[in-house]
């Protein structure tokens with residue numbers, strides 16, 4: 417981790433009010449119930465540390481991407497009960513993240529008490545990184561703590577600019593462990609090092625794939641993005657996902673992999689379907705031989721075997737993006753096979769890091785959360801960190 421930044425362990429919070437940026441951007445169902453509380457649970461150690469020092473905690477976060485002011489749908493009060501249950505404590509709520517009430521509630525906080533502020537993104541000044549807005553937030557606390565790794569790639573008021581107004585600014589335990597685990601993969605990984613990339617879009621992941629070619633021994637590409645590779649080679653992909661404007665790029669990536677001596681594995685067979693539906697008619701097709709009217713929605717049995725073998729023989733594994741439409745049980749076998757191999761490799765001593773919202777959801781769906789080395793709470797943040805970009809939320813904590 418960046419040796420210039422301090423963590424919560426370097427300070428005592430006794431008698432202090434800590435303004436803590438967390439990433440409580442969690443998924444909600446139609447009734448506004450939290451469907452995955454991983455990010456809430458992940459913030460608990462930092463909160464507990466501050467409270468046990470004798471401090472109080474003011475939590476601030478965004479939820480979703482509200483447009484144009486306060487919007488009930490994106491209120492953080494939807495997560496309040498979940499947070500209280502996780503902490504086993506009462507949490508106060510400020511219905512506005514700045515203003516008189518927030519100031520009064522913060523000022524009245526006693527040691528051991530927690531206040532949650534309403535969604536920061538109800539103000540456009542948050543994403544704009546407005547200094548005046550940042551100053552108002554800063555006035556609520558004595559010490560700034562950033563534990564929002566999932567949002568550390570954003571240079572927003574609460575993730576970066578606010579730090580300018582504090583002498584004491586530190587990272588929380590989650591931020592610290594996210595950075596340390598990413599570094600295990602980035603710096604001197606044990607070999608063989610295998611990266612598994614999947615998911616829907618090449619365009620989202622192109623930078624990281626290029627960067628990884630300098631580091632990995634094996635690169636496995638599955639999921640929706642693999643069909644653009646197949647099409648670029650002259651194959652037939654039917655109605656499978658295609659990013660036509662990225663076809664040239666896939667050829668360049670293949671050439672780069674070859675030049676760097678990286679083994680590139682693409683699916684050799686696919687589970688196909690007539691429709692994007694769990695119960696639609698299914699088939700199997702070799703890669704590059706998917707008939708018109710069919711789409712590839714998962715990797716096939718032979719691909720699963722090949723990928724699993726490579727993964728099981730690896731000592732460092734990075735996984736980002738599912739192998740198929742794992743949300744539907746008919747198309748989750750490729751993703752499950754990769755997850756199984758990853759767990760086996762981890763049991764045999766490999767270090768496995770899983771990043772990306774959907775890969776983490778897949779790991780949790782299969783009940784493997786505790787069986788892999790580290791599941792990152794970051795999607796975009798992890799990828800940008802791995803691409804070698806300096807995360808604004810981390811940079812802001814430097815003295």
Ligand SMILES: Nc1ncnc2c1ncn2[C@@H]1O[C@H](COP(=O)(O)OP(=O)(O)O)[C@@H](O)[C@H]1O
Pocket residue numbers: 614615616617620639640641657712713714736737738739740741742743771772773774775776795
């Ligand atoms: N063959 C495919 N066709 C269509 N969608 C796919 C396919 N394979 C994977 N996906 C979809 O890709 C999505 C995940 O992509 P992405 O957001 O890039 O992953 P992550 O969040 O792990 O980074 C999932 O919703 C999954 O259903």
Ligand SMILES: O=C(OP(=O)(O)O)[C@H](O)COP(=O)(O)O
Pocket residue numbers: 439441480481566567570772773793794795796797
């Ligand atoms: O969920 C998040 O990012 P992710 O979807 O990349 O994991 C973060 O909370 C950042 O949210 P944003 O992408 O709206 O800035």
